[in-house]
Amino acid sequence: MSEIQPLQVKSGNTNVTLSLKDDNFSIESSTSTNVIIHALIGVKKLCLKSFEFVPVDMELAASWTKSVKNAAYKNAKPSKHLKIFINPFSGTCKASKVFDSEVKPIFDAAGCTYDITITEKINHAREIMQTIDLKPFDVIVGISGDGIIHEIINGLLERENINDATIPIGVIPAGSGNALNICLQGEAVYKSLQHSALTIIKGVPMKIDMCSITQGDKRYFSFMSQTFGVIADCDLGTENLRWMGSMRFIFGALKAIFEGRRYSCELAMKIAESNKEIIRDTYRKEYNSNSQSVPMSRDNRYGTVNDPIPDDWTIITDDVSTILGGKVPWIGKGTIPFPCALPNDGLIDLLVARRDKLSSRIKSINFMTEMELGNHIKMKEIDYYKVEAFRLTPKNSTDGYISIDGEKVDFAPFQVEALPQLINILSIDGKYQYVNI
Numbered sequence: 017m018s019e020i021q022p023l024q025v026k027s028g029n030t031n032v033t034l035s036l037k038d039d040n041f042s043i044e045s046s047t048s049t050n051v052i053i054h055a056l057i058g059v060k061k062l063c064l065k066s067f068e069f070v071p072v073d074m075e076l077a078a079s080w081t082k083s084v085k086n087a088a089y090k091n092a093k094p095s096k097h098l099k100i101f102i103n104p105f106s107g108t109c110k111a112s113k114v115f116d117s118e119v120k121p122i123f124d125a126a127g128c129t130y131d132i133t134i135t136e137k138i139n140h141a142r143e144i145m146q147t148i149d150l151k152p153f154d155v156i157v158g159i160s161g162d163g164i165i166h167e168i169i170n171g172l173l174e175r176e177n178i179n180d181a182t183i184p185i186g187v188i189p190a191g192s193g194n195a196l197n198i199c200l201q202g203e204a205v206y207k208s209l210q211h212s213a214l215t216i217i218k219g220v221p222m223k224i225d226m227c228s229i230t231q232g233d234k235r236y237f238s239f240m241s242q243t244f245g246v247i248a249d250c251d252l253g254t255e256n257l258r259w260m261g262s263m264r265f266i267f268g269a270l271k272a273i274f275e276g277r278r279y280s281c282e283l284a285m286k287i288a289e290s291n292k293e294i295i296r297d298t299y300r301k302e303y304n305s306n307s308q309s310v311p312m313s314r315d316n317r318y319g320t321v322n323d324p325i326p327d328d329w330t331i332i333t334d335d336v337s338t339i340l341g342g343k344v345p346w347i348g349k350g351t352i353p354f355p356c357a358l359p360n361d362g363l364i365d366l367l368v369a370r371r372d373k374l375s376s377r378i379k380s381i382n383f384m385t386e387m388e389l390g391n392h393i394k395m396k397e398i399d400y401y402k403v404e405a406f407r408l409t410p411k412n413s414t415d416g417y418i419s420i421d422g423e424k425v426d427f428a429p430f431q432v433e434a435l436p437q438l439i440n441i442l443s444i445d446g447k448y449q450y451v452n453i
């Protein structure tokens with residue numbers, strides 16, 4: 017805001033000079049007979065404040081407010097029209113209340129308009145997104161957890177015209193995990209409704225890759241993670257312990273480790289050619305996301321799980337502790353399995369913890385605790401790859417857990433491949449939060 021000249025306004029009978037500090041959080045200024053400024057003020061906790069002034073010179077005030085608005089919005093479109101999905105059963109079932117009391121006043125202050133659907137059943141958001149006329153909308157918003165975002169993405173990618181899928185998606189956290197919002201906002205403020213609302217109002221679209229999943233005859237898209245082994249058990253195998261909050265994951269991990277549970281599988285993967293270099297450079301923060309656009313395609317290059325494994329894939333058949341594929345750094349608070357994950361490098365990060373390497377309970381516990389900050393990838397017992405695709409086939413067991421984007425799916429072989437840049441998510445600066453390892 018430093019480039020904007022101060023404006024003379026009246027406070028009672030006194031003339032005062034109004035100057036705006038460099039502040040990313042000014043939402044809007046408008047004028048009729050007065051100058052009105054709505055701003056989100058603060059750092060960790062943002063508060064909506066409105067200020068009203070009588071200008072000394074109306075003409076100057078009109079051009080001043082125009083300059084303020086341009087500086088505040090930069091390239092973002094002001095006063096967006098939003099399609100909003102509220103899941104009344106997300107998290108602690110407070111999504112509607114949260115919208116009315118905390119989010120709506122911010123959208124209103126920014127001049128946004130909206131059309132709201134309260135989801136009534138599983139896949140409601142997905143069905144609507146398959147056919148809704150998108151022309152009136154600037155953004156699709158989930159006031160929810162990651163589950164509704166998964167549905168919005170899948171609905172968009174199931175539309176007849178693939179180009180429709182480019183409409184940006186915004187996240188207001190109301191779920192229990194909200195992993196995507198941790199990646200967008202960071203652990204310190206990911207629960208802040210104000211930071212998230214601001215990202216929807218003024219954020220920039222970030223292209224993200226999708227994981228195309230095939231299992232049996234099913235085909236769908238995952239934006240976050242695919243897990244097998246201890247981590248899937250911790251999440252899905254402790255649903256009955258939800259009352260414990262996030263402690264249930266630690267309890268689940270310790271239980272699986274101390275019971276010495278065995279997870280056998282065959283893992284086939286198409287390792288990226290420059291696998292090691294990409295990981296090293298991402299690690300050093302020198303690797304830039306792919307800023308070049310690629311043609312949008314939802315076609316699989318590597319066929320489906322029912323096709324033969326291509327000749328050039330690497331195959332591991334082993335007992336493992338965990339196999340985890342993903343496209344985002346965080347999959348939950350204090351869980352950073354993929355510190356090198358990039359939104360649009362066209363690759364899946366794949367973490368393999370083999371049982372022979374992770375031989376003792378101490379090492380297993382170490383692995384879980386190091387994952388809190390992403391430091392597990394420095395452990396020699398852990399293999400970390402960048403892959404174009406992988407296939408996991410469970411062995412020696414007919415029952416167990418496989419989780420895709422945190423949801424339970426059939427305990428059966430599945431194949432995953434990265435399809436570049438299919439979806440746009442609104443972000444602060446076009447990147448996921450960095451992981452400092």
Ligand SMILES: Nc1ncnc2c1ncn2[C@@H]1O[C@H](COP(=O)(O)OP(=O)(O)OP(=O)(O)O)[C@@H](O)[C@H]1O
Pocket residue numbers: 103104105106107108135136137138139140159160161162163164165167190191192193194195422
């Ligand atoms: N009216 C409804 N009744 C039952 N389930 C619903 C309804 N509306 C949506 N759902 C389902 O609720 C599931 C979970 O929703 P969501 O992801 O928003 O919350 P969460 O599970 O608490 O959060 P997170 O995924 O971040 O942990 C979604 O998969 C969605 O299909």
